[in-house]
Every structure is written in C-alpha cells, then in structure tokens.
Amino acid sequence: MFLQILETVSRWAIPFLLLTVPIYGFIKKVPVYESFVEGAQEGFTTAIKIIPFLVGMMVSISVFRASGAMEYLTQILSPVTNYLGAPAEVLPLAIMRPLSGSGVLGMATELMRVYGPDSLIGRIASTMQGTTDTTFFVLTVYFGAVGIKKFRYAVVTGLTADITGFIASVYICNLLFK
Amino acid sequence: MLNVIWLLLLAMGIIVAALNGNIEVVTSAALDAAQGAVAVCFDLIGVMALWLGIMKIAEKGGLIRVIAWVMRPLMVRLFPTVPPRHPAMGAIILNLSANMLGLGNAATPFGMKAMQELQQLNPDPEQASTAMCTFLALNTSCITLIPATIIGVRLSFGSANPTEIVGPCIFATSLAMIIAVSLDYWLRTYSRWGR
Numbered sequence: 397m398f399l400q401i402l403e404t405v406s407r408w409a410i411p412f413l414l415l416t417v418p419i420y421g422f423i424k425k426v427p428v429y430e431s432f433v434e435g436a437q438e439g440f441t442t443a444i445k446i447i448p449f450l451v452g453m454m455v456s457i458s459v460f461r462a463s464g465a466m467e468y469l470t471q472i473l474s475p476v477t478n479y480l481g482a483p484a485e486v487l488p489l490a491i492m493r494p495l496s497g498s499g500v501l502g503m504a505t506e507l508m509r510v511y512g513p514d515s516l517i518g519r520i521a522s523t524m525q526g527t528t529d530t531t532f533f534v535l536t537v538y539f540g541a542v543g544i545k546k547f548r549y550a551v552v553t554g555l556t557a558d559i560t561g562f563i564a565s566v567y568i569c570n571l572l573f574k
Numbered sequence: 575m576l577n578v579i580w581l582l583l584l585a586m587g588i589i590v591a592a593l594n595g596n597i598e599v600v601t602s603a604a605l606d607a608a609q610g611a612v613a614v615c616f617d618l619i620g621v622m623a624l625w626l627g628i629m630k631i632a633e634k635g636g637l638i639r640v641i642a643w644v645m646r647p648l649m650v651r652l653f654p655t656v657p658p659r660h661p662a663m664g665a666i667i668l669n670l671s672a673n674m675l676g677l678g679n680a681a682t683p684f685g686m687k688a689m690q691e692l693q694q695l696n697p698d699p700e701q702a703s704t705a706m707c708t709f710l711a712l713n714t715s716c717i718t719l720i721p722a723t724i725i726g727v728r729l730s731f732g733s734a735n736p737t738e739i740v741g742p743c744i745f746a747t748s749l750a751m752i753i754a755v756s757l758d759y760w761l762r763t764y765s766r767w768g769r
Contacts, residue, residue: 403720409675417632424635435630439622442686443615450611456584458607462599463591505727513733519742522728526721526743527750529714534685535576538710539702541686542693546701547576549758549767550710557715557754564746572742 442541449540453532457495466491482566485511486520490562493524494531494555501525520569528561529554618682625683629668638664652712652755653705655695662691666709673716685713704762708755715754717747 421428460466470487477487485507492500504521511517531554539547591600632638642649642663649656649663656662665688672681688709696703721743728736761767 405675409677410680413628413680417628417635417637420637421631421635426631426634428631431630431634432627434627435633436623436627438630438687439624439626439683440619442626442683442690443619443622446618447612447615450615451608452580454607454611454614455604456580456587458603458610459587459591459600460583461587462603463587463596464594465586465590468590501723501727504724508727508731513728513731513736518728518731518733519739522721522724522739523742523746525724526718526739527746529716531714534714535710537682538685538689538713539706542689542699544689544693544700544702544706548702548707549761549765550702550707551576551579553707553711553754553758553761554714556757557711557750560753561715561746561750564749565742568742568745 445543446537446540449536453536454496457532461492461496461499477566480563480566481570482520482562483517485517486524486566489521489524490558493528493562494558495533497530497533500530516569516573519573520566523565523569524562527565528558531555531558621679622683622686625680626687629665629684629687633661633664638668641667652708655703655705656692657695660691660695662688662695662705665691666712670712670716673713674719685709707762708758711754711758712751715747715751717744717751719744 418428418432421431466488469491470484473487473491474484477484477490482490489500489503489507492503504525507521508518513519513522531551535547535550535554539545539550587603588597588600591597629638638661639659642659642661645663645667646658649667650658653663653666665684669681669684669688672684689706692703692706692709693699695705719740721740724739725736728739
C-alpha cells in the first residue's frame, strides 16, 4: 500500500512539476518562456564546465578498474568482509560503489543473473545499490560546477556514509533473509 | 586528499597492469574513459537545461522562497552559515526531494544550482565551505524511497518479490544518513578541518 503510493508519486512528480511551476509563474506575472531560456542557458554552461573534472576522475577510476588492481584490493579486504558476514561476491560492488555508477550497476546485474535476485547475494547487492551513492561522481560534478579544488572533509563524510550503508545492508539482509 | 586518491588510483592501476604484463589495457581504458566522460556531460546538457529552466521560473515567481520558508526550522539547524531566506536553501530542498523520489536526472541540476548559490556565500572560492560539505554529506547519504532501477533489474531476473528490498534500503540508508550528518557536524565543529 505504502509502496504503491510512493510509486504513484514518483511517476507523477515530473509531469506535475512541469505543469504547476509554469502555471504558477504565469499567475505571478513571470515571463515564463524567457525565464525558462535564461535558466536553461545556465544549465548548459554548467554541464560544459564539469567536463574537465569528470574526464580526470573517470580516467583514473577506469585505469584502476581495467588493470585488475581492484581484484587485488578485494582479496586484501576479504578477511574484513568475512567478519561482517558479507559474501565475498559483493565486495567488489562495495569498492566500486563510490567510484562508478554504471560500473556498479553492471556488476549488480551480473550478480543477480548468476545467483538470482532472491538469493542472499542478490538481495544484499540490491540493497546496497539502493542505499549508497557514487560519492566521487557527486563530489567531482558538484564541486566541479563551481570550481572548488579543495574538498576538505567532504570525501571523508561521503565515504563514511558509503561504508555505513554497506555494513548496514549486509547486516539487515542477514537478519531478514538468511 | 583528493589529489592523493586520484594519483593512487591511477598509479596503482598502471603498476598492476605492468606487473600483470597487460599494459595495453591502460591505454584503452584511459582513452575510453576520457571519451565516456564527455558523453556523460553531453547527456547532462539537456536535462540540466530543462530543470534549471523550470527552476528559474519557480525562482522568479517566488516559489523557491516559499519552499525554503516551510522547511526553515530544519534547514537553519543543518546550515547555520546560510541565511534562512537565501535561494541556496530552496535549491538544496529541491535536490534532496528529487533524490528521495529517485529522480536522479532532476536531482543533479538542482544540486549544482545549490552549489552555485552556496559558492556566492563562500569566502574562499577555491575551497569547499562548511555548508557545501554538509550539503554533500546529506546528498550522498540521502534516502531513496523508490530505487527504481534496481527494482527493474530484479523484476527482469524473475524475482518473486522485487520490491522487498525497499524496507532494508530505508533502514540502511537512514543509518548512513545519521552517521554522515553526525560526522559532518562533529568535523565542522571540533576538528581543525572545520576552521
């Protein structure tokens, strides 16, 4: 029931915004079309501005992944994850998660194809996917958009959130589904 | 911090590839990723233009200020350095709402808009302000009420109950959010990074 409401809301949210915001603006005597174009112009320049930041980040992540360095990291970390009750198969997912959104979706899909979506591995992979975020992508894009070069402690909080999300996903899935 | 992570990823990748005797993967991975990054940004142009266009209408009509005002009691505690009536507040709320609904392509433009507004309050334009760090802590740990993509993947592999993971997701993500926001608060208040 709750889920159905949520699904309906997310299906209607965009059409609703696209209708109500311009009508609201029109009533408030905003030149709606001109304002739209003005805002769209800003969107265009921002999207272009983040290209160098994203190229830099994606190149180093991609080299790290393609070289096989990630598999070594997985092996080094496996005693820690065994202790937490996480199957070894989901560990690469946890390492990739902050780095690459499309990469991790591909890995999660592969795990579900091999082990089935209703296996413990499939459920942990799904939960992690819905819980954690591609922290480095978000930081690169958001800070890049305004030209921030010193991220301060944002990397630490973002990664802590990802690690917490991973541990919590493993814990709750072991508790509910094992 | 970021300089070190960036260099480590790159250098370790190249060293491992060299030790494994397949150094040529480095070249193809680097070139493909560089092209891929530009493709991502080009895909972003359209949605960015659309949502920031709609947002500009909302801003000029005063709607953003209304939204910010409604959420003010919570926002002034999370962002003590941002004036309660500042447009950054509205953009932050829109970004977090879009994130919660799983509308990723609307969330990114709102988030960048929020960063641009926060940048205007930032005394050092090269360095992230405390408000920016708090915003990103919230953003990266934000609850997704409908993880639509993963539900779709589960469905396509014949899951008996594709949405059963929503409850666990909400549990895990709430925990991540509490930890991230607490850590952010602690760092900005007590650590040397906070100054």
